[in-house]
Amino acid sequence: MGATKRSILIMFCALMLFRHVEASSSSPSPQKNQSQGSLDSFLYNYALNSIPKPRTGQVYEVSSPANFSGVGVSLLRLRAHSLWKNGANLSSIEIPPKAALPFPFTRRVDLVKQDLGNWSTSYYNIVPNYTLVAPVVGLLVYNSDAGPTSTRLVGLEMRGDSVITVSFRNVSLNQYDAASLRCVRFAADGTLQLSNVSGGGSTCVWRSDGHFSIFAPLNMKKNKKKGKESEVKWWMIGIPGGVAAAAVLVAGGGILWWWRSVRKMERIAERSEGLNSIWIGSSRMPTATGIRTQPNLENSYIP
Numbered sequence: 001m002g003a004t005k006r007s008i009l010i011m012f013c014a015l016m017l018f019r020h021v022e023a024s025s026s027s028p029s030p031q032k033n034q035s036q037g038s039l040d041s042f043l044y045n046y047a048l049n050s051i052p053k054p055r056t057g058q059v060y061e062v063s064s065p066a067n068f069s070g071v072g073v074s075l076l077r078l079r080a081h082s083l084w085k086n087g088a089n090l091s092s093i094e095i096p097p098k099a100a101l102p103f104p105f106t107r108r109v110d111l112v113k114q115d116l117g118n119w120s121t122s123y124y125n126i127v128p129n130y131t132l133v134a135p136v137v138g139l140l141v142y143n144s145d146a147g148p149t150s151t152r153l154v155g156l157e158m159r160g161d162s163v164i165t166v167s168f169r170n171v172s173l174n175q176y177d178a179a180s181l182r183c184v185r186f187a188a189d190g191t192l193q194l195s196n197v198s199g200g201g202s203t204c205v206w207r208s209d210g211h212f213s214i215f216a217p218l219n220m221k222k223n224k225k226k227g228k229e230s231e232v233k234w235w236m237i238g239i240p241g242g243v244a245a246a247a248v249l250v251a252g253g254g255i256l257w258w259w260r261s262v263r264k265m266e267r268i269a270e271r272s273e274g275l276n277s278i279w280i281g282s283s284r285m286p287t288a289t290g291i292r293t294q295p296n297l298e299n300s301y302i303p
């Protein structure tokens with residue numbers, strides 16, 4: 001009876017270990033899209049607090065919020081008329097003249113450019129089979145005049161075939177095949193658009209505001225060192241954890257099996273004299289197979 005209890009306990013522990021491994025493999029995945037909107041309004045409020053009276057037409061580079069070190073925020077307040085007539089230049093995001101008006105229309109707008117830097121993957125999902133190779137930058141348009149900041153978000157309406165140009169000049173993309181790179185736009189409604197890169201492989205053109213970045217297919221990175229960190233972590237936790245859990249399960253199962261077989265054999269032994277053949281049988285028990293396979297798993301998978 002003690003043996004059964006012990007093996008049940010061992011299996012329970014193995015299950016808990018599996019759960020733990022599962023939890024640690026899913027936690028780094030950046031499923032945080034419900035917080036994207038609150039990050040946007042946090043950064044807008046932060047910019048307005050840093051620059052309480054922005055002068056129209058001047059681009060302000062706001063220093064990173066204390067708890068978002070590495071995030072870049074720029075603020076540009078414009079009259080709609082000026083946005084239309086002259087366009088806007090937020091360095092890496094350019095709106096050409098005679099291209100855009102706020103929609104719904106407002107007389108003045110605040111254009112906010114975000115560069116999420118190393119926070120990008122914490123807020124924006126990776127598309128299956130693709131990996132982010134550039135930071136996420138955002139262009140958000142607010143009505144600068146009315147109401148609480150949380151209700152000021154408007155958009156841009158683009159005329160004809162004019163486009164917003166988003167360039168990732170500072171991002172080194174040489175290691176990727178330019179034809180495999182994809183521009184990505186994360187729209188406010190949670191949908192996602194892909195398009196080809198242009199401008200020698202570091203520029204994206206879009207017909208709307210939103211959040212933008214560049215993806216590369218995951219298999220392009222097979223031999224590159226710069227793998228996604230959370231994945232590396234997953235494998236580092238996942239493989240030894242999985243192997244350990246499997247080992248515990250096999251051992252637990254083996255012990256249970258062994259105990260049952262021993263009981264069975266005892267019962268048979270009580271009834272018959274065929275001791276030899278029974279002991280030959282016991283040497284073929286799965287306990288042995290389980291123990292023999294274990295070191296193989298470890299040797300071939302541990303990095």
Ligand SMILES: *[C@@H]1O[C@H](CO)[C@@H](O)[C@H](O)[C@H]1NC(C)=O
Pocket residue numbers: 042067068
């Ligand atoms: C940063 O601080 C603001 C409030 O000051 C808070 O709303 C936000 O969640 C914080 N972000 C992080 C990542 O800690």
Ligand SMILES: *[C@@H]1O[C@H](CO)[C@@H](O)[C@H](O)[C@H]1NC(C)=O
Pocket residue numbers: 089090091094
């Ligand atoms: C926009 O600004 C960047 C640098 O701030 C500059 O390199 C670029 O030429 C400007 N674009 C236009 C169209 O003026």
Ligand SMILES: *[C@@H]1O[C@H](CO)[C@@H](O)[C@H](O)[C@H]1NC(C)=O
Pocket residue numbers: 069070118119122
């Ligand atoms: C981004 O980098 C800054 C240092 O430049 C660091 O303080 C911050 O914690 C990093 N953010 C994340 C999400 O790793």
Ligand SMILES: *[C@@H]1O[C@H](CO)[C@@H](O)[C@H](O)[C@H]1NC(C)=O
Pocket residue numbers: 128129
């Ligand atoms: C990802 O790639 C694998 C094989 O390369 C394929 O089976 C799978 O369908 C792909 N997933 C998506 C969402 O494209």
Ligand SMILES: *[C@@H]1O[C@H](CO)[C@@H](O)[C@H](O)[C@H]1NC(C)=O
Pocket residue numbers: 115170
């Ligand atoms: C991009 O590079 C230029 C010069 O090479 C530098 O002045 C600028 O700060 C960089 N921008 C970012 C976001 O790193």
Ligand SMILES: *[C@@H]1O[C@H](CO)[C@@H](O)[C@H](O)[C@H]1NC(C)=O
Pocket residue numbers: 033034125188189190191
């Ligand atoms: C969040 O992401 C899920 C899929 O990952 C999507 O179905 C949902 O619409 C998104 N929600 C928002 C508010 O973006």
Ligand SMILES: *[C@@H]1O[C@H](CO)[C@@H](O)[C@H](O)[C@H]1NC(C)=O
Pocket residue numbers: 179195196
């Ligand atoms: C993207 O480029 C590929 C060739 O590199 C081309 O076949 C495809 O039509 C392009 N897609 C768009 C939307 O331009």
